[in-house]
Amino acid sequence: METERTVSRDIPATIVPYGDQITIPEGTRVMITHRLGGNFTVTFEGGMAQINGRHADAIGEESAPESEPSENDDHEGPPEEDKLWDALRKVYDPEIPVNIVDLGLVYSLSVQEEEGRHNVHVDMTLTAPGCGMGPAIAQDAKYKVEQVGGVSEANVEIVWDPPWSQDMISEEGKMELGLL
Numbered sequence: 001m002e003t004e005r006t007v008s009r010d011i012p013a014t015i016v017p018y019g020d021q022i023t024i025p026e027g028t029r030v031m032i033t034h035r036l037g038g039n040f041t042v043t044f045e046g047g048m049a050q051i052n053g054r055h056a057d058a059i060g061e062e063s064a065p066e067s068e069p070s071e072n073d074d075h076e077g078p079p080e081e082d083k084l085w086d087a088l089r090k091v092y093d094p095e096i097p098v099n100i101v102d103l104g105l106v107y108s109l110s111v112q113e114e115e116g117r118h119n120v121h122v123d124m125t126l127t128a129p130g131c132g133m134g135p136a137i138a139q140d141a142k143y144k145v146e147q148v149g150g151v152s153e154a155n156v157e158i159v160w161d162p163p164w165s166q167d168m169i170s171e172e173g174k175m176e177l178g179l180l
Contacts, residue, residue, distance in 0.1 A: 003032045011058045013049035016041065016094045019132030024049065030059060036092035037099070037140065038063070050094040050136065075149025078111055078118045084151075085109065087144040093127065093137060098176045100124060100137065104168025107159060117152035120145050124156060125164045134158050 007028045015022055034041035038053035056063040088106055089099045100106055107123040126134045138156040145154040174180045
């Protein structure tokens with residue numbers, strides 16, 4: 001459901017699909033087109049942008065609760081793989097209402113243990129090589145993975161081999177996109 005709002009204070013945003021950082025000025029009318037993964041995709045006279053959920057109040061929305069920020073403090077041992085995948089399912093390309101896992105953008109996820117630290121490495125791709133949103137999507141993935149208990153650090157790398165195709169979209173993703 002699209003919702004029109006007026007921005008109540010200057011807020012940082014990322015232009016979609018170029019990835020450039022901008023400030024949407026106070027008083028700007030925006031249309032919220034997606035509320036995904038705790039972030040918001042909006043359209044306005046300047047085009048389309050993604051607003052981080054930390055700035056939800058500036059568009060009259062409530063921030064999504066952070067993914068258990070204290071989970072890491074109490075966790076002992078390596079992270080649980082299913083929780084890592086769940087974290088990645090909270091990451092979205094701002095133009096597509098399907099998470100990066102169901103889009104088939106995540107090629108691999110591994111945990112390496114070094115001196116008692118558990119580092120997570122994720123290889124992912126994008127739907128198009130020229131997508132400027134790649135760094136923003138990768139940063140969101142890194143942040144969400146690092147919230148999982150037991151993760152010391154996450155590294156998310158964008159790779160291009162093999163090239164992504166629609167065949168990589170999960171059945172759930174295809175249903176969401178109306179491809180089935």
